Amino acid sequence: MKNAVGREIPEEALAVKLTNGRQYEPYQGKGYRDGKYIKKAGPTTKVYQKPIESKILPSIRDAVIACGLKDGMTVSFHHHFRDGDYIVNMVMKEIVDLGIKDITIAASSLGSAHDPIAEYIEQGIVTGIQTSGIRGKMGDVVSHGKLKTPAILRSHGGRVRAVEEGDVHIDVAFIGAPTSDEYGNARALGGKGDCGVLSYAVVDSEYADKVVVITDTLVPYPNFPPSIHGVNVDYVVKVDEIGNPKKIASAAARMTQNPRDLMMAENVAKIMAATPWFKDGFSFQTGAGGPSLAVNRFLEPLMVERGIKMSWGIGGITGPICELQRKGLVGKIIDVQDFDVAAIEDIRTNPNHYEMTASEYANPANKGAFVNKLDFVVLAALEVDIDFNVNVITGSDGVLRGAPGGHPDTAEGAKCCVIVTPLTRGRMATICEHVVTVTTPGDCVDVVVTDYGTAVNPNRKDIIEALDAAGIKHVPIKELQEKAYSMVGRPDDLQWKDKVVAILEARDGTILDVVREIKPYEI
């Protein structure tokens, strides 16, 4: 059955069983589930009526045993420690050493720090993966069909919806936290390796049957105000290190000096300034990629010139937006994840820099997340096709190596979604006829800015009019694709086997696309 972005969704994918029995549907288009109802799935939690002094257990192994973790269960993790994370590998090693098998990992994201999990997949111990990001060895083994069930890939908002709706039930959540007290009140500041916020882990703490907080810095009770509330936590474990602080946050998200990136960023800022939403009190999010991040720098003079301010900025926070706020140009920063030391330092000291939960950020099934009030979002892409569909998950070889993250959430929510990407990367045409995998549907993407020109989604007549009025040149996206192919040649289609190795969920829980097992190329 073909879905609303023209992708064939096979029966094999539609038949995948969700925990709550919900039947998968193919993607139906933007806003499909609006106004419908969901019944939230509650966890089964233990009563702690008799006072105890402490929930601290001596080791992760003890916590795994105390939680009653057994074959077939689902465990969860968050990804605030990014490439510096030790928690996933430490916990999974204990689970495997205890001989527990048939485990599903439901993480907010996974990265190259988690290469050891690839081996557990090959051994058939880890049989399910539900995540946003999948990279490195894990992406490789999954793409080669080694995981027993198809991986389920979701946006950050889509994951919260899936947990709340009961598509996935978390048996035990393991939450790494920079600080915790003996009752599990956990914060992301004041420890050996701070990550700034714990936004993605909040839904795990509220919906998992058992919750374990793992920290390397125990602090006196009560560790307030907490990101993870002790009332939701069963056990606390102290370890030597939860992660490598140097990799948790990069020293600084470096501002690009690449003239191509800067030119594209300047054009994005000019396009934003030509739309009706660029007025006093506008709201904004950028991705952390080179050209997207550089947009901050070009917005500043335009804001000063017009005498306008941004009321709030959200998202993965980096130094440049904090810098803009210090100059008095941003009202509030609402933070779901920190990408650099500058952002973590800022939330530590700045009263107008707030932590929010992943649900508040991007959940499509709550009563209105921040993304629904967003004016502009500027995002990157691996590929964009002539229907404006975006791919951020599969490489040109068809192997899983990315993450939808907040891309589909902000793209659907924002009034104006701008993708900024060079026309070609090496021999790869970024603007192509058909993306390898659809991760953000074209009906949510409004403007595509490249180094060879700008294209506007023909559905957005209002933006076309605004750009025409401002004298900003734009071309049909087909022209950009043809220009790209004239430079690098027309790519051959990738060769796939039949097996579905991953399901790309739209944020509303319908199926946007599937990824199949790759066929090795033979010359």
Added chain:
Amino acid sequence: MELKAVGTAGTLESSDVMITLEPTTSGGIVFDSFESSVINQYGRQIKAEVLASLERLGVKNAKVIVNDHGALDCTIKARVECAFYRGCQCDMDGKFDWGGVIR
């Protein structure tokens, strides 16, 4: 003009291709190794470009090693031609066949 020794041209940089030609006396054109960072989408075209260039240069027999990092067709042609002339070990004194066998 014929291949006398191993001729190599190109680098392992991004957007370049390293081509190595080794003379053989029979067996036609044989790819000893063929690697590319974009093999899934452009492997067929890279191979065709290398074979067409060798044919133009009149190379009937050779072992060929291709190590590509996303080179465009013009680069592939240039590297094959250069590897060939290096392998021929003769002083051309600048008299290359521009626009003829060299495209």
